[in-house]
Amino acid sequence: MTTPTPLLSHDTSGAPSDDGLSDGGTPLVLLHSSVCDRRMWDPQWTPLAEAGHRMVRCDFRGHGDTPAATAPYRDADDVRTLLDALGIGRATLIASSYGGRVALEFAARWPDRVAAMALLCPGTPGHEPGPELAAFDAREEALFEAGDLEAAVELNVGTWLGPEGGEAAREKVRRMQRHAFEVQTAAEEEWGEVDELPEPALDLSAITAPVLAVSGAHDLADFRTIAARLADLLPDARHLELPWAGHLPNLERPQETTALLTDFLRQRAGA
Numbered sequence: 001m002t003t004p005t006p007l008l009s010h011d012t013s014g015a016p017s018d019d020g021l022s023d024g025g026t027p028l029v030l031l032h033s034s035v036c037d038r039r040m041w042d043p044q045w046t047p048l049a050e051a052g053h054r055m056v057r058c059d060f061r062g063h064g065d066t067p068a069a070t071a072p073y074r075d076a077d078d079v080r081t082l083l084d085a086l087g088i089g090r091a092t093l094i095a096s097s098y099g100g101r102v103a104l105e106f107a108a109r110w111p112d113r114v115a116a117m118a119l120l121c122p123g124t125p126g127h128e129p130g131p132e133l134a135a136f137d138a139r140e141e142a143l144f145e146a147g148d149l150e151a152a153v154e155l156n157v158g159t160w161l162g163p164e165g166g167e168a169a170r171e172k173v174r175r176m177q178r179h180a181f182e183v184q185t186a187a188e189e190e191w192g193e194v195d196e197l198p199e200p201a202l203d204l205s206a207i208t209a210p211v212l213a214v215s216g217a218h219d220l221a222d223f224r225t226i227a228a229r230l231a232d233l234l235p236d237a238r239h240l241e242l243p244w245a246g247h248l249p250n251l252e253r254p255q256e257t258t259a260l261l262t263d264f265l266r267q268r269a270g271a
Contacts, residue, residue: 008082009065011038013045014054026115028265029083029091030057031099033248035156036176037064040096043254044261051262056091058082060102063180068187072197076105080113089113092268094261096120097160097223097247101127107207109200114209116268118261121216121223121247124230125202133222149185153178162218162246169251204233211237212264216245223247 014027028048030041038057049055060075062068079102083091092115095103100122107114108125129137136159143152156177157170165173211234215227224241231239240260242249250257 006067007085008058008060008078009038010056010058010082011045012054012056012086013049014052025054027054027056027088027091029079029088029093030055031079031093031095031102032057032060032063033097033099033160034060034063035160035173035180036096036248037180039064039172039176040248040251041094042172044094044250044258047258048261048265051265053265056082056086056088060099062184062187064176068184070187072195074105074197074200075102076109079106080110083113090115092265093117094120095122096250098123101125104204104207105199105202107209108202108204111206111208114207116210116212116264117207118212118214118264119227119230120214120249120257121219121245122213122226122230123223124204124226125199127222127226130220130222130225132220136220149178149181152181159220160247162216162244162248162252164244164252165246165248169248172251173248204230205235207234209236210268213237213239214245214249214260215239215241216247216249217241217243218246220247 032038032040037059041057045057059066061073061078090113093103093106095117100119101124103117103119104122105125107117140152140155143155153174157174161170161173211230213227213230215224228239231237245252
């Protein structure tokens with residue numbers, strides 16, 4: 001007997017459209033960074049809802065209110081299961097960092113279900129870390145091996161927020177990252193290490209949706225390179241670099257990022 005995939009913890013806003021398929025009423029699905037959870041979208045949630053969008057934001061496994069996995073899984077599969085349960089056939093994906101990687105996998109596997117994507121400093125499937133990201137990963141692993149969870153949290157806060165990230169943003173990321181570390185560490189002690197399933201073979205050129213790939217001038221080189229390359233890899237994508245941004249622009253300059261997203265959505269609605 002197959003165990004049903006549990007739904008990701010999530011919030012919704014706005015009334016469902018008749019079919020969830022037309023561009024004018026396409027729901028927005030917000031996917032978070034791995035150092036955050038769905039609360040990272042607090043600054044954008046109310047403005048976008050008040051603009052009339054139907055929205056969904058969710059917590060990946062081991063983040064926010066979603067328990068850690070107890071068996072191998074794929075986050076993109078979890079997102080599809082959630083959208084199916086909510087009756088959403090087609091969506092616009094707004095994603096940050098690791099959420100961008102999930103969005104790209106989702107759009108490559110099920111291109112007809114994605115109307116458009118706005119990707120903030122995205123990761124990408126199959127990316128091999130460059131020197132900066134590899135050094136961060138090694139430092140974080142060393143802190144975990146030393147049992148210094150607090151230092152690992154501070155490493156993430158210091159790495160992923162750029163110079164525009166004020167103390168309120170830093171404390172928000174601190175809370176979200178600490179919670180994820182605690183949930184994931186407790187689950188690993190109980191269940192052992194549970195990894196995502198191997199990445200499926202993906203052809204990113206299969207993505208047909210228009211894409212805005214945003215990078216931050218103060219971000220790690222890996223993510224600046226990824227965003228720039230997506231404009232060449234995808235058939236309908238453009239790259240925009242924000243000179244003031246680090247890795248989490250929606251928390252660093254919330255109003256400016258909300259305006260950027262609103263403009264992108266308005267352009268898509270008028271396309």
